[in-house]
Amino acid sequence: MQRLNKTAKQTARILKAFTKENKEWGVSALAKHLGYAKSSVHGIVQALVKEGILEKKTDTGLYSCGIQIIRLGLLVLSEIEVRKIARPYLEDIAKITGETVFLCMCIDNKIKIVDAIESSNSLKVSLDIGSELPKDRGAAAKVWYAYLPEEERKSIEENKLFDTSIIGEALTFYLERGFVFSEEEAYENINGIAAPILNRDGKMEAIVAVGGLSSRFNREKMFEAGEILKSKCSEISERLGYKV
Numbered sequence: 001m002q003r004l005n006k007t008a009k010q011t012a013r014i015l016k017a018f019t020k021e022n023k024e025w026g027v028s029a030l031a032k033h034l035g036y037a038k039s040s041v042h043g044i045v046q047a048l049v050k051e052g053i054l055e056k057k058t059d060t061g062l063y064s065c066g067i068q069i070i071r072l073g074l075l076v077l078s079e080i081e082v083r084k085i086a087r088p089y090l091e092d093i094a095k096i097t098g099e100t101v102f103l104c105m106c107i108d109n110k111i112k113i114v115d116a117i118e119s120s121n122s123l124k125v126s127l128d129i130g131s132e133l134p135k136d137r138g139a140a141a142k143v144w145y146a147y148l149p150e151e152e153r154k155s156i157e158e159n160k161l162f163d164t165s166i167i168g169e170a171l172t173f174y175l176e177r178g179f180v181f182s183e184e185e186a187y188e189n190i191n192g193i194a195a196p197i198l199n200r201d202g203k204m205e206a207i208v209a210v211g212g213l214s215s216r217f218n219r220e221k222m223f224e225a226g227e228i229l230k231s232k233c234s235e236i237s238e239r240l241g242y243k244v
Contacts, residue, residue, distance in 0.1 A: 011044050011048070014041065015053070017033060017034065023064055024057065024060070027042045027045060048066075052066045052068040054066045082105065082114075082206050085236060085239045086236050087115065090115065092232060093117075093225075094117040096225075099119050099121075099124070099211060100124050100127075100210070100212065103206055103207075104206060104207040105206045106204075111132065111135060111140050112130060112131065112132050113129050113131045113133065119212070124212070124213075125213070133186065136166065138182050139185075139194035139211075140192070141186070142166075142171075142180040143180055144167075146180075146196075147196060147203070179226040180193065180195075181194075181219070187211075189213060190211055190212070191217045194210070195230050195233040197236045198240070199240050199242060200241030200243075210229060
């Protein structure tokens with residue numbers, strides 16, 4: 001375990017050495033800069049190249065950031081932009097509905113909470129930022145499933161990767177209403193609604209979900225809140241460049 005922790009720390013420091021001022025490194029220079037053995041740096045760098053996190057320049061032999069780390073950087077930038085734009089709308093939704101509002105994004109093929117505005121009620125839904133939501137049930141999962149490319153949906157169904165009976169039934173309802181709802185599907189005594197945020201290409205950029213106690217956030221209130229949610233998500237989508 002101690003060896004693994006040491007390697008992880010070395011890997012992190014190697015990656016952090018690639019900056020705007022130092023975009024490229026040779027193994028010898030990098031080892032000297034960090035104070036590590038050249039053999040250790042060489043082994044870690046080779047592993048990172050194999051994973052596409054770093055790449056080696058054929059003309060100079062120097063290493064620079066690879067496509068995978070660039071992809072992760074763009075993902076972070078996208079998350080920051082969406083959170084910044086969506087924040088005031090999330091606050092509006094929370095104020096109008098009186099329930100907790102979550103901003104979710106698909107990160108590494110997982111539905112994760114990236115921002116939240118908690119309800120002012122003493123009894124409320126509370127999930128930490130970074131929490132992962134289930135993909136086979138719940139309002140957010142239904143929106144995620146609805147916006148999957150058709151071939152991905154077919155693959156999930158044909159290979160029986162998980163039970164799609166709950167989220168699959170929501171597709172027709174979503175296409176007609178523009179939002180989905182769930183009743184105690186993901187969590188006991190919790191109801192929820194969700195709608196998508198679309199980018200300029202019409203692809204799902206994020207999901208806004210509202211969750212409340214089922215005793216208070218009943219179907220009638222969910223449908224009322226759903227219209228508000230749909231409208232706010234449309235406004236956020238427009239801010240991101242989406243045009244109907």
